[in-house]
Amino acid sequence: MAPKKNYTPHQMCLAMEAVRKGDSYSAAAEKYGVPRMTLRNKVTGKSPAVCHMGPPTILSMNEEAILKEWLFAMAERHCPIGKEQLLDSVQLIIKSANRKNPFTNDRPGRKWFDLFLKRHPEISERVSQNLTTSRESVKQEHMVKWFADVEKYLEENNLPEVLKDPTRIFNTDESAFFLNPKLDRVLVKRGEKNIYSTSGNEKENLTVLLTANAAGQLAPPMIVFSYERIPRAIAESIPENWGIGRSENGWMCGSTFYEYVTNILYPWLVQNNTKFPIIFFLDGHASHLTKHLSDFCREKQIEVIALYPNSTHLLQPMDVSVFRPLNLFWRQETRK
Template sequence: MPRIHKRKLGSRKYHDYTQETLERALNSLRRGRPIRQVAEEFGISKSTLSRHRRGQQTGKIGRPCVFTEAQENVIVDCIALAGEWGFPLVPYDIRLIVKSYLDRQGKSERRFKANLPGIEWLRAFLKRHSNTLTQKLCQNVKRARASVTREVILDYFTELSVSLEHVDPAMIINYDETNMTDDPKRQNVIVRRGCRHPQRIVDSTKSSVSVMFSATATGHLLPPYIVYKSEHLYNTWTENGPKGAVYNRSKNGWFNMELFEDWFIVIVLPYFQKFEKELPKVMIGDNLASHVSPRVIELCQANRIRFILLPPNSTGVCQPLDVAYFKPLKHHWSKVLSNWKMKHRGTLPKDTFHRLLNSCLQDMDEDIIKKKRSIWF
């Protein structure tokens, strides 16, 4: 357990008094008593009393905080807004947000290990902002209770219709990430009657590439955001891919806070900035804590962008991309990957993935989302 330091009076020669004692001493000075007598009576130095009487000593004792008051308020707003959006943050999430904030500012804080604050800093931070933030125990919900019911879905769409009122469909974006696997899946084949377990020789692995797709309520598909599992990104992995696609990488191949922030700035924000800044804009997606960062919240507030989160465990019903796009996408991907596997051996290389994805997207019906616009309304 981290220590919680509480200083005892008498442990140091300066500031060895309480605030109450200081106020009593200053009241004695205001009544005209000599400063030497007051200093001896209350155990406070004459210079300290003199500065407080003139109002010159207003700073805090000890080492300054890592962030200024304005910077900490930005982090507080981020935490509070995340709770209002429906996914309150755990302590480790807050520490990651602080690390992301420092990394984006290009700062290296020596008191933190790799810019990740410790538990003691978090406790002191929560204490400084106890009037805004509080830490509470979260009740675990059983699977039976968490199951999606008809009432939950109806309530969601009722609230969604109210939230989307007076919002232009062109300014409603649905986003979701999916994995494009290196497995062409099973296919229907013709074999001799009586064969119970037909097999075909095809190399397949469990490896995958994460891709973030996003589309508007008018049926316009935004460029995909492709994330490879790697520590480096090479030019051969990005050439001749889908039109306008953006590429990145992470150690585990998953989306994290930094990647979501980059996707938001590079893909979503340029699209929304084509419209007037005062018009309301909406983003519909999953309630993941990794989708929150101080930078994203600042940009949302500056551009009138609001998040609407799907009910938990309802992606297969309420997620427009899942309902209208991902099923035909995975079907076409399986066909494209199968054709490639028939001519090549081994795992699908990264310098080929984006070309196959481009071929897959070109084979799909461009109007497939427009044909299913009813899922939005």
């Protein structure tokens, strides 16, 4: 018996199409890595043309095709989607459809991810070329190219006129505020080697997300806590129109960012009679984008564009002008 070949339905479809266009069975089978006799049987009708190998997938072929196109579209906008963001999106699809599945908390793991890539060989998992380990590696030519790419994208999508209206250009960013920040340099007896200070859990933090436009208008912020249940005293101390979220570690995640854009930012834009479409610049490396959020932004004419990676100290207005001095004042106040 000939050894069993591992192939995907997509490979078989390509091989069948090649035979119908004139290729021989042997040539098509070798080119696409499928069994020659199985290919012949499917083309001649002796066996079903579509035969799923192994257990059925949790998502339909159409749903996976939509996810694939979303991955490619976001990469074109310099917002490449990683494994965790993809799994977050699949989890939301499963939960919204109330679909039975074998996953823990409706979220697929590494096995599903590997099989998804195998089913779609046109998708490649790579390290983003733009992500560097040091901010010093960001060069002027990289920045110039980024500006040129964004300008070209806006022109191709009939958006250059948005840049003429500062009330339609938005920037968002987030920052962690540690409840027990590390101390700066301290004064001790000369020769002391082991200097300790007691300041509680230095990793305990909350996250603040801010959004503003180029005209200087500040949208309601969002604060993310690490509490399992946010204490009433804290919730009541926060302004009514601000957003409150929670996550296990106090960091922003896909679900909290979705809640912010849909329940806080968009209603504020409508209330302030903002003209759409708008441009929404953010840090692409930590944007927490999901398929659901991308669909919402497309429907509401919110054009998401990622800033050049590792350049927030140069390009991110919220980081340079707001969070940098705010973090300094925060550390001073927490010491007091």
